[in-house]
Amino acid sequence: MILMPLSLGQGLSYAENGQFAWTAFVHAAVFGVLFQIYLLYTNDHADAAIDKTSTQYWLSSGSRVLPEGRLRRHQLLVGARLVLLLLIGFVVYLGVSQERPLMAVGLVAAVVLSWAYDRDPLHLSYRGRGEILQGLGCGVLLPLIGYYLQAGSLAGFYWLAAILLFFVFFASNIVTALPDYESDKKGNKRTLPVRYGQRFARWVVVVTSGFVFLGYLFLLDSPSFSVRCAVSLPAIVVLMFVAFSGLIGNADVSNFARCKAFVNLASASQVWFLGTWLTVLATGTE
Numbered sequence: 001m002i003l004m005p006l007s008l009g010q011g012l013s014y015a016e017n018g019q020f021a022w023t024a025f026v027h028a029a030v031f032g033v034l035f036q037i038y039l040l041y042t043n044d045h046a047d048a049a050i051d052k053t054s055t056q057y058w059l060s061s062g063s064r065v066l067p068e069g070r071l072r073r074h075q076l077l078v079g080a081r082l083v084l085l086l087l088i089g090f091v092v093y094l095g096v097s098q099e100r101p102l103m104a105v106g107l108v109a110a111v112v113l114s115w116a117y118d119r120d121p122l123h124l125s126y127r128g129r130g131e132i133l134q135g136l137g138c139g140v141l142l143p144l145i146g147y148y149l150q151a152g153s154l155a156g157f158y159w160l161a162a163i164l165l166f167f168v169f170f171a172s173n174i175v176t177a178l179p180d181y182e183s184d185k186k187g188n189k190r191t192l193p194v195r196y197g198q199r200f201a202r203w204v205v206v207v208t209s210g211f212v213f214l215g216y217l218f219l220l221d222s223p224s225f226s227v228r229c230a231v232s233l234p235a236i237v238v239l240m241f242v243a244f245s246g247l248i249g250n251a252d253v254s255n256f257a258r259c260k261a262f263v264n265l266a267s268a269s270q271v272w273f274l275g276t277w278l279t280v281l282a283t284g285t286e
Helices: 003-017 022-046 048-053 073-097 103-118 130-151 159-186 192-196 198-219 225-244 256-283
Strands: none
Touching: 003 022, 003 130, 003 159, 003 256, 022 073, 022 103, 022 130, 073 103, 103 130, 130 159, 159 192, 159 198, 159 256, 192 198, 198 225, 198 256, 225 256
C-alpha cells in the first residue's frame, strides 16, 4: 500500500526521463517504511474500539496489539509522534542535502490525508469517504512523491497513470473493508459495504477494477499493445471468473470462505496489474 505506489512513481520517472538513481530509491524506501509505521500506529490508535469487536482480521483490523493487550493506546500515540519526528528530520535532510524541498509539502499532504482518514474532527473513513482518501493518498500522492524523488521535479509526470492508480486503490479500500463488514457496521464506520450492502460493494470492485485494466490497455500509447495485454488481460480474466463464478452474488462475510475467495481473487488481479506494470516500467519494456 505504500512501497508499491512509491515504486510506481519512480518507474514512471524512469520511463519518462531514462534515468534511475539508487540513492533516490533508498530514500523513497526509508520514507515509505517510516510512513508505513506512522500509519500503522495512528490507525490502530483510532480504530481501537472497532478492532476489539472484529473476529475476521486475517486481512485488516490492524496489528491487534491493542485488542490483545500487548500495548496501550497512549503508547501507540507516543510511538506515532516519535516516528513523525523522524519523518520530519528525514524530509529536512532530503530538502537540504538532496535538493528536494517539495518533500516537505509531500509529507504535510500525507499526514493530513492520514489524519483526515480516521481521526477527529474529520474522521472521513467513518463518514463514507475512506475510499476516496485512499485513492488520493496511495494512487496519486505517493506516486507523485516517488516520481519527484527520482526526477527532482514534477515536470513530465503522467497524470493519466495517476487517474488509473486512484481507482485501483479506491477499489482496494473496498476489498479490505469487506471482511470487516460486521465490526464496521457495529462501530458505525460507514464504509461502502456498510452504506450500500456487500453485494453492491463487490460489483463496484469488479466494475471499477475492470475499467482500470481496460483503460490501461486502450488509453495508454506506451508500451506496445502486446505488452499492455500482458499487464492487463490476466487481471481481466480473473475478474471475469469472479463475475461469472457466482462469487459476486453469495460472498457475504456470513459465508466467510466465499468472502475470502472473492477478496483473494480481487486482490490478486490488482497485485498482478500493479506488479507487472511496475516490471514493465522498471525494465523499459516496449
